[in-house]
Amino acid sequence: MMKHSVIITPEHVLVDGNPLMHNEKGSALLTELYRNHIGDYPKFFKMDTLSKLGFIASELLLNIEGDRDFEPREDRAVIFFNRSASLQADTHYQSTIQDPEHFFPSPAAFVYTLPNIVTGEIAIRNKYFGETSFMVIDDYDEQIIMKNLKNAFQDPITKSIIGGWVECSDEEHFEAKIFLMEK
Amino acid sequence: MDELIYTLKQQIIEALNLEDMKPEDIDENASLFGEGLGLDSIDALELIVMMEKNYGIKLQDPAKGKEIFKSVAVMADFIAKNRTK
Numbered sequence: 001m002m003k004h005s006v007i008i009t010p011e012h013v014l015v016d017g018n019p020l021m022h023n024e025k026g027s028a029l030l031t032e033l034y035r036n037h038i039g040d041y042p043k044f045f046k047m048d049t050l051s052k053l054g055f056i057a058s059e060l061l062l063n064i065e066g067d068r069d070f071e072p073r074e075d076r077a078v079i080f081f082n083r084s085a086s087l088q089a090d091t092h093y094q095s096t097i098q099d100p101e102h103f104f105p106s107p108a109a110f111v112y113t114l115p116n117i118v119t120g121e122i123a124i125r126n127k128y129f130g131e132t133s134f135m136v137i138d139d140y141d142e143q144i145i146m147k148n149l150k151n152a153f154q155d156p157i158t159k160s161i162i163g164g165w166v167e168c169s170d171e172e173h174f175e176a177k178i179f180l181m182e183k
Numbered sequence: 184m185d186e187l188i189y190t191l192k193q194q195i196i197e198a199l200n201l202e203d204m205k206p207e208d209i210d211e212n213a214s215l216f217g218e219g220l221g222l223d224s225i226d227a228l229e230l231i232v233m234m235e236k237n238y239g240i241k242l243q244d245p246a247k248g249k250e251i252f253k254s255v256a257v258m259a260d261f262i263a264k265n266r267t268k
Binding site: 042045046102104105106107108 | 201203232
């Protein structure tokens with residue numbers, strides 16, 4: 001059963017289908033949402049755009065529920081899908097090692113060269129110890145996404161899932177369509 | 184030394200993406216890790232890269248970072264004595 005949903009594009013933010021007011025667009029929109037609706041997690045500024053997107057979307061989603069106690073739990077999974085994996089972070093990291101004369105691999109950039117880091121960021125923030133996974137598929141496909149999420153409920157532990165599509169091809173092109181689902 | 188400390192604070196803010204901070208917010212004698220700025224192990228690696236990039240200092244023994252990164256003032260002192268650029 002789907003309980004809540006959040007959609008973020010470079011120009012629009014919908015929380016449970018209702019538009020959320022904002023002034024900025026693109027990556028500046030994510031920073032605006034952080035400052036206006038979160039604000040207590042400075043690690044946000046160190047994340048790559050994919051992680052920022054997933055993090056902000058999950059925060060807006062969890063804020064709908066209210067009563068965020070941050071108590072450790074293992075009955076909630078975080079399962080995302082996208083098309084571009086962490087290509088933007090990979091490209092950025094490559095730029096730090098491209099020139100043999102200026103070979104300065106950035107550890108902070110390297111950390112984000114895996115798409116599943118975004119699910120890890122959300123799990124760490126909320127103290128979730130359940131399943132976390134990030135699957136890369138050809139394109140947005142609701143059938144594939146729902147099938148995989150339903151499969152995740154087969155285990156005896158998972159009772160709810162933050163799941164959906166978190167795609168980012170670069171700082172100005174991204175889309176999150178995520179939801180909170182219960183067994 | 185004051186100029187180096189100020190520049191170093193700017194470089195730390197830039198290298199570590201401490202977006203909400205200004206050089207004036209960093210106490211040069213406060214601890215960089217733990218209670219002070221609250222940096223983590225990835226930040227430590229980033230500082231090692233930053234010292235090599237900006238000052239030509241290659242830290243051969245990463246364990247030495249623990250002493251060097253004690254505070255901005257200690258770091259500036261180390262850079263002043265060991266910089267090659």
